[in-house]
Amino acid sequence: MDKGKMESSGSYDRTTLTRREFIKGVGIGGGALVLLGQFGVHSVAWALAGDPALNMVLIDYAKCTGCRTCEAACSSRNRPVSLKGQELPGLGNPRYANIRVHSFNPDVDVPNVCAMCADTPCVKACPVEPDSKTGRRALYRDNVTHTIHNDSARCLGCRSCAKACAAQRTGVISPDPATGKPERMCTLCGGDPQCVKRCPFGALSYVEVRRDRKFYGLGPEKIAAELAKTWYGTADFGGLK
Amino acid sequence: MSGKPGYHGKILNIDLSTGKIETVPVPAEDFDKFVGGQGLGMKILWDRLKKPGVDPLSPENLLMFMPGPFSGLPVPSSSRTCVVTKSPITSPLKSDYTHPSTVTYSNMGGFFGPEVRFAGYDGIVITGKARVLSYVVIDDDKVEIREAAKFKGMRTDAFDRAFLAELGDRRFKTVYIGPAGENLVPYSSILHTAGRAAGRGGTGCVMGSKNLKAIAVRGTGQPTVAAHKAFLAALENARRALNGSAFAKSWAEQGTARAIVGNSNAGTEAVRNYREGTFTESDKIGGDAARRDVWVKDIACYCCPLACKKSGMTKGKHGGVVHDGPEYETGVMLGSNLMISDMPGLLKAITTIDDLGLDQISTGNVIGFLMEAYERGLINRSFLDGIDLKWGSVDATLAMIEKIAAKEGVGALAAEGVRALSWHIGKGSDKFAIQVKGLELAAHNIQANQPRGLSYVTASRGACHMSGDNIAMQNRRAMMDSTGMCFFPTFEPTLEEPMLALLSAITGRKFDKAEFEKVGERIFTLEKLFNYREGFRREDDRLPDRFFEDAFTVGPKKGAVLDREKFESMLTQYYQDRGWDPETTQPGQKKLKELGLDSI
Missing domain, CATH: 3.60.9.10 (Aldehyde ferredoxin oxidoreductase, N-terminal domain)
Structure with a gap:
């Protein structure tokens, strides 16, 4: 393999379709079978449902250098501080970042961030009875921002959402160690994701969710395994068994 | 607290x-x-x-x-x-x-x-x-x-x-x-x-x-800062100075490896155990070759927009994953200095040295010394436990590396460094045992670069190429290495102002250029006090004879050699400018008082 020439994982995207084309494709044939294999029947339902377009942060793994500036930028925005009544960006403690870079040996860095799944396995896993007025469980998708929120007052801290996310998608949702309540759902920073804006290497972009993208919704270990094999020809990438 | x-x-x-x-x-x-x-x-x-x-x-x-x-x-x-x-x-x-x-x-x-x-x-x-x-x-x-x-x-x-x-x-x-x-x-x-x-x-x-x-x-916590708003503003300026700049892109492109060819062309590279400053085959192990044949990824440290670390892989007999390299130091010490121009072989040596946990610079220097002693017939093959340690031999180099780490056979002696080796071998080999105070020199050769010679002899840890070629540089770098920031981005001059502003905002104490250097001088001088107390004097600030005797025979700096008198008078001036006694190198009371070290 000519690894030196591999410029970016953008090249993984060559065979993908726009969402519209994708929906069409699913309608007429073979693509659906592949998707059924990877994501199950819900994905087809989602793809055909014609939901409003969702946006997400997309990673170009070949461009990512593992510097974690995205973590600091995310935390700074989403964990503001209050100084004399004025809200200011925080100091960027990565503990509070919703995006998180997973680093492996040999060097593969996989920023992990909410995939903005249209079919929300996390929300579906929430056992809290939907509110009679809003229809919301404790975990819900906001109608305006389309991001996932947790109603801390109603949340049981049962970790079901995190388990569903880990089993079916990226595993980005992390329960707070003490309360079990979910953390790290991407806020998209009100439509201007700071991780995208601050990445010094242009590795992040803000794009439409498309489930047929290479690596969409996969956990970091799975992505790292494939990249380590592609880039370094090794199956041992320091993943945790 | x-x-x-x-x-x-x-x-x-x-x-x-x-x-x-x-x-x-x-x-x-x-x-x-x-x-x-x-x-x-x-x-x-x-x-x-x-x-x-x-x-x-x-x-x-x-x-x-x-x-x-x-x-x-x-x-x-x-x-x-x-x-x-x-x-x-x-x-x-x-x-x-x-x-x-x-x-x-x-x-x-x-x-x-x-x-x-x-x-x-x-x-x-x-x-x-x-x-x-x-x-x-x-x-x-x-x-x-x-x-x-x-x-x-x-x-x-x-x-x-x-x-x-x-x-x-x-x-x-x-x-x-x-x-x-x-x-x-x-x-x-x-x-x-x-x-x-x-x-x-x-x-x-x-x-x-x-x-x-x-x-x-x-950890889950974070330090505080003294002035939050000023910190945010200075952070913005620091990022602006670097992000997307041609300067940062150049680092991401080749890291320090760019200098493997550059310094060879300038006649300032360690070649053949510092005998020469130019390696005619440096292009085979340089940044362009690595980018073409080896590197897969540019890797950055925490929040760094430079990404000077390179990882990749090689194939063939010496093939495998390469965590980093060649960098300038590793590529030259195990490449040019040993006359190795086989890229996979060089990278195998670099990777093995990291894997065993040895210093790349000292290891390359020690092997270069042994290669020269072997070539000159001062040691024979049985001294080397049968290793045919010829210039350019990858396999012999790999065998020596293993022996050093295990302290096995000749490795037990080689593990003590070039100075100990030259004492053991004798026969005038101290002339080309390339060390100061017992620490081996790095990949910058000095027959045509006298200021770097000053860095090597006056640095606090022995022959250090990073200490600085003059007093101001030494003070700045001692301070730089006290902040947690890397020295590389500071080559970008527009970073200086925001960097000082950040330091001031974080600590709540006003740092301008003068104060920054002042603290650096205090640190450097305290190191000197420590070393002086241990017994280090002017005679320890001494380069091996090679640099005053063996003029380069190839390259653009052919004929270059250091002049002992000039070098010594540069040193005398240096101690005087530092406020140290030029005879003994003891820091003077006046300087200590000025730095607040007099009562320490």
Whole structure:
């Protein structure tokens, strides 16, 4: 393999379709079978449902250098501080970042961030009875921002959402160690994701969710395994068994 | 706690002999005067090693992992950890003590320093010696010493993976030694992320002497800053100075490897054990060749927009994963200096040295010395345990590397460094034993670069290429390595202002250019006081004869050689300008008073 020439994982995207084309494709044939294999029947339902377009942060793994500036930028925005009544960006403690870079040996860095799944396995896993007025469980998708929120007052801290996310998608949702309540759902920073804006290497972009993208919704270990094999020809990438 | 903004105000102290773990407050004055990193480490070493001549491999020695005030904040390129200890490799010509040696500091990038600050400390100080091989786990304020028997002898690449698997969370940041450190090779390194190292000056040997295989740290906190708004504004300016700049792109493109061809063309490269300054085959091991044939990824340290680390893979007999390299130092010390121009072979040597936990620079220097002694017939093949150590031989180089790390046969002697080797071999070999105070020179050759010669002889840890070619540079860099920020981005001049503004905003203490250099001078001078107390004098600030006798025979600087008189008069001027006695190099009272070191 000519690894030196591999410029970016953008090249993984060559065979993908726009969402519209994708929906069409699913309608007429073979693509659906592949998707059924990877994501199950819900994905087809989602793809055909014609939901409003969702946006997400997309990673170009070949461009990512593992510097974690995205973590600091995310935390700074989403964990503001209050100084004399004025809200200011925080100091960027990565503990509070919703995006998180997973680093492996040999060097593969996989920023992990909410995939903005249209079919929300996390929300579906929430056992809290939907509110009679809003229809919301404790975990819900906001109608305006389309991001996932947790109603801390109603949340049981049962970790079901995190388990569903880990089993079916990226595993980005992390329960707070003490309360079990979910953390790290991407806020998209009100439509201007700071991780995208601050990445010094242009590795992040803000794009439409498309489930047929290479690596969409996969956990970091799975992505790292494939990249380590592609880039370094090794199956041992320091993943945790 | 000192309650000083920008700091936690405390050091984590771990005594491996008693198992006692405690946090120790740092006086606010020490932060003001010594900042952090190299400076604060030096101050702690001075305070706690009260008498000279302490055996660096005894439990008494301190091994410190020191981040700086930038660490743990998203300041560009603030990834560094300075490892400070008393050197196991240097010694003066004469001393009243059994174990005199210099201070040593070794600065590495990555993620460790920031994580130390996330965990709530301004530094980690290790003392004592564990009964059995051990490792330390720091998880915020939970700290544990655990047995590491099952990791004994494990090479660093495998250990990096196995250790994180044992810890069960890849967010732990780890430092560790390889077999060389466990075997107490004086120039052993401390590794981090399998491809980053605190390489120089024997820090890994000191860690090995403490029976400490590794440290893991993970934290959830963060330091504070004195002026939040000013910090944010300066951060914005610092990012603007670097992000997307041609300067940053150039670093991402080739890192330091660009200089492998550049310095060869300039006649300032270590070639053939420093006999020459130009390597005619440097293009085969340079940045262009590596970009074409080896590198897959540009890798950055914490919040760094430069990404100078390169990883990749090679194929064939010596093929495999390459964690980093060639860089300038590694590529030249194991390449040009040994006349090796086979890229996969060179990278195999570099990878093996990291895997065993040796210092790349000293190892390449030692092998270059042996190659020359062998060529000159001063040693024969049986001296080398049958290794046919010819210029350019990859296999012979790999065999020597293994022997050094294992201290096996000739390796036991080679492990002591070029100075000890030349003493053993005799026959005038000290002339081309390329070291100062016992520490080997790095990949910058000096027949055509006298100022770098000054850096080598006056640096506090022995022949250090990073110390600085003049007083101002030395002071600035001593300070730079005390902040937690990397030295590389500071080549960009527009970074200076925001960098000073950041330091002021974090610490609440006004840093301008003059104050920055002043603190650096204080740190550098305290190092000198330490070394002077151990017995280092002007006669120890001495280059090997080669640089005054062996003029280059090839390249653009053909004929270049240093002039001893000029060099000595440059040195005399240097001591005078420093306010030190040019005869003895003792810092004068006036200077000490000016720096607030007179009562120390």
